Amino acid sequence: MKPAFQTLETIAADCSETRHGFHRHPELSGVEFTTRDAVVAALKMLGYAPQTFDGHMGVVATWPGAADGPCIALRADMDALPLREESGVAWSSEHAGVMHACGHDGHMAVLLGVARWLAENKKHYPGAIKLIFQPAEETGLGAPFLIREGVLKNPEVAAIFALHGWPELPIGTLAIPDTAIMAAVDNFDIILKGVGGHGAMPHLARDPVVAAASLITAAQTLVSRRASPLDAAVLTFGHVAAGKTYNVIPETVLLRGTLRTLNPALRDTLRADLEALLAHTASGLGIASSIEWVEACPATINDPAMAALAREGLRAALGDGCLRSVPPSMGGEDFSYFLQQVPGAYFWLGLGMERGGLHNPRFDFNDAAMATGIAAFAGIIERFYRP
């Protein structure tokens, strides 16, 4: 780490303690009550006047600028997942069936580290710095909520950045691509409705199970034959529910699945293609059909200029060797909504983990990455205001 950022090592040690507190008390998306209170208390201790919201758990703290220059925003997510923790760490979850398996405890601790670095060093830049603690990332509802609440206004945010711990990247390294880094997520419920009947007399029924099988098979051609081989897409059916016994043709089949794309144009094409394939497959077999898109978020697409600026900031803070090149992930991230509003970039922070990937019951954010995370944000701030 460069000399200007060396004080961050001490801050990082304390932030690991803070993270363990978050880790012991994980909360699911939208009900991050004690998490919010802990974030608010930590910010107040540092002299901030954090803003909270009715009916949602977000927290926003603004560090004042020395002038009315452009405002930069940094975002951390707050929620945990419905998993039973098996990490075995001393600070394991005390809430049964809930754990920080995506490392959002680490993201909050990193952002609080940045808050402390700004406050302790009285770092006043030409514009205000907004620290956004966002609930409900895993459900994709938190970012749209905060945008509707106006967190990108007063002062107007000119650029926004966020990081996510990435287990397979080594400690001390980061990855920040120029464009798409995470996929658009389009989850769907499909209902196929036929006419039930005796399993021995299919001609008197309209069998939605056969229609479901046809659809699942035909839908494999969307990725293999409609998407360019050079344009990433994935379609997975994760839930198939129909009748209960051997000899009854059921009335309905419910299919649940997820469609992931990196390219917004391909996203539109494949959504429309799946709808058309469903309608034609079902009607050809005399089955009624419907599709509902139940959860969706756009692809997380970095602004190339902001990604380049961030890389320069990271190099200045952490040295030339800190950057890695990693292909995008087909996972989703609701930071995408912020990037639709203002230019910015999302990047991965190496966690150097051999086992227990994201959303795994053995996962625990690696504290050894804390200093790098804080230095990364600090480096981006420095670069943003002192080009």
Ligand SMILES: [Zn+2]
């Ligand atoms: Zn996650």
Ligand SMILES: [Zn+2]
């Ligand atoms: Zn996550």
